[in-house]
Every structure is written in structure tokens, then in C-alpha cells.
Amino acid sequence: QVQFVESKGGLVQPGGSLRLSCAASGSGFSITGMGWYRQGPGKQRELIADLGRSGNPYYAESVKGRFTISRDTAKDTVYLEMNSLKPEDTAVYYCKAVTTEVRAYWGQGIQVTVSS
Numbered sequence: 001q002v003q004f005v006e007s008k009g010g011l012v013q014p015g016g017s018l019r020l021s022c023a024a025s026g027s028g029f030s031i032t033g034m035g036w037y038r039q040g041p042g043k044q045r046e047l048i049a050d051l052g053r054s055g056n057p058y059y060a061e062s063v064k065g066r067f068t069i070s071r072d073t074a075k076d077t078v079y080l081e082m083n084s085l086k087p088e089d090t091a092v093y094y095c096k097a098v099t100t101e102v103r104a105y106w107g108q109g110i111q112v113t114v115s116s
Contacts, residue, residue, distance in 0.1 A: 022095030034078035038091035
């Protein structure tokens, strides 16, 4: 069973920055990939950044050039550096981890609100 410790979100002004983190813990698993999704008000959950088995990052067009995903493999922790935030980035952000058994585990979600 994989459990997560997530950083806090919060209220950020447009143009501001915020860094999210998500640390996986537990026993009996090995993580092959980690990523970030988000779900805005009235919207479906969408993939925004991912570090899969290859380690090559994937970014959704909506965040490319503004968000950076990184991972500390030794700590099973994934980060999302968010810059130039816009009101449309307001969402609940979820981390996801995929294990060698091809099982997906989700974090509890981090609320990020971008507003003046």
C-alpha cells in the first residue's frame, strides 16, 4: 500500500509561483513513474505533467513553459514547480504513482487557487 504526504496548497496571486510536493511511503512496492493531474471546477481530471519510466517529462500544452516536474527517486518524492500562475490554473492537484505491478495510487489532492 502506497501512502502520500503532500505539501499544502493555497491562494496565489496571478503571476505568482508555488511549489507542490508529494512523497510516497509504505513498503513492498517500487515506483516506476510519478506525475501530476489536476481537476478544475466543473472539469474532468487531466494529466498536466508526468515522469514515466523513461524519465522524459511530459507536459500538457496548457502548462508547458510554466510548470516543471521533477522527482527525487531516492525519496520517492515528486515536485511540481508552478510559475506564472493564471486564474485558470485554479484546481485540485493530485499526484499519482505507478508501481512495477502497474498499479496506480493517488494522493489526496492539494487545493490551489489563483486569484487577486
